[in-house]
Amino acid sequence: MDFLNNLFLPPSATHLHLVKYMILLVYFIHIPFISLLFGGLFYSLYFRVLTVIEKKDFYLDVSRDFADILIFRKSAGIFLGVLPLIILTLIEGQVFYDAPIQIVSFMIYTTILVAVGISLAYFYQSTFRMSGVGFLLQLFSGGFALIFLIIAYYIFWAASALVLDPGRWFIITQVWELLYSWNAVARFLHFVTASFAVAGVALLFFFFNWKEFQQEADPEYAFYMRKVGGGIALAFTLLQPIFIFWNLATMPNVALSAPVYALSILVLILMFFISMTLYLLLRDHRVKLGTNAFMLFIFTFLVMIVNDHVARESATQNQTQVLVTRAEEVQGKLKAEREAQMASAEQPDVQLGEKIYNEQCSTCHQFDKRVVGPAYNSVLSQYSDKREELVKFVRNPYKINPDYPPMPNLGLTDHQAQSVIAYLYKHFEEEKNKK
């Protein structure tokens, strides 16, 4: 998939800074939405199966409400589900420009699978409003939607685990190679359990705050929904610390930093408050606490996303520096090309020579005294009639005088070397004439 890299241009430093904030924004939009959809779809399907096993229509209502409340509308699927992933693919292409990581292809696989999964989820949701739809059609559409989303988000979280480990970038080239990572497993299971928890909390929030549901529901049904929403939310919230710890313990050292640990502790504290709120809700039948738990959960999601971003920034520091240096080089090259166009390409450019002298040569050489290398005044007089030899030496230095250390190769072009020599002789002759 090397051709994918050719679709992107190397980003400038400012552009890079901006797109990194865009990644945060895209995660803020996408992750809470997809967690609700994923959790909602799973519960809806679970209760749909229970309807057939237990032969109770009561569960069919629960299944329909999960699908109606948490899968949202189709426009949300496009704008909060698929579109952010397309934007993220384009951003990753910029951030990992020319890096030996196949992130763009992994993101494309994810986007395609998510698009199919979300479409099937909306079809599954619509089957509740269709008449004469059989159980099998619902099972297949919902089941396949769930399978597509599971595969998509395993690739997504495994790719995000790979980003945190630059040492493995060039090793992992195929999508199935992503599977062998404990950190990927930890991140995926963290996502799944967090989705199940947030879906339970969201059920409490939307069911007991939206009038259309409240009016329809009888007290027994409302009691059951509170018990189910609160119960699953509390159970899966209590699983979160395990995956937070597992993720930290398997995260590559290069991604870890004091802020990552501090934010993880903050997430644990927030999770504690969420679980206490949910416990009080279940114990005292205070459904209004569902709103508090939902708000707290959304805030916790944001903190988790920021935490992941901090780890990512730490791990990709080197890649960022490479891109910034590259952008500066490209800019410098363009500037040099413009300058070269202005000056004659054949004629040595004394001004360019002076610039190179000041930036590179003067570290080791001066005209009138020895620094690291010999004084120019002593060398230039010997080469007055054979300047081309001096140009060749500057381009490919070798040891001539054992009294001096070897001169490093500065990687100058022929024109640059000619320009330096032209400047040196110009300066040398001017000084000689003054005397």
Add this chain to the structure above:
Amino acid sequence: MKRRIMPLVLSAYFVLFIIFVVLLAYFWNRDSKTPVQPINFSHQIHVSKVGLQCTFCHDKVDKSTFAGIPPVQKCMSCHKNVKTESPEIQKLTRYWEEKKPVPWKRVYSFKIQNYVYFSHKRHIKAGLDCSKCHGEVKLMPQMKRVRQLEMGWCVSCHKANMAPTDCVTCHK
């Protein structure tokens, strides 16, 4: 009674995990944190600005098992005259005058150093770029460890590059 116990159990559960994370942070990366060097040497200046090749200082890297740290003499061949006013170069000069090596702190090592045979020469001869194991050193003002050099990582790179994966390749 149950009304009081559950909040306590929940608190204890989360406090336990907070303690786990604190312990993890305390023991995190202890053997691979960036060491404080006796002289603040910048690879960025020497490679990116001055234009030195890695082999200019680490001249044993393609000839020996170890890459080698340049002797003070090598540093002084330039720094007798370059940047002599810098406090860091003055530190270097003192080592030179006292005829002592600079006590550089090791940045890269294997966790079980005595059980791993690693040859720089073989990897360089195979055409491996230094940055594969050491990261973009030319951009590092301070040398830091960017790879953990764990066995799984070495093996996956060997597999990807069709290099031998027999135990005796690394464990003599």
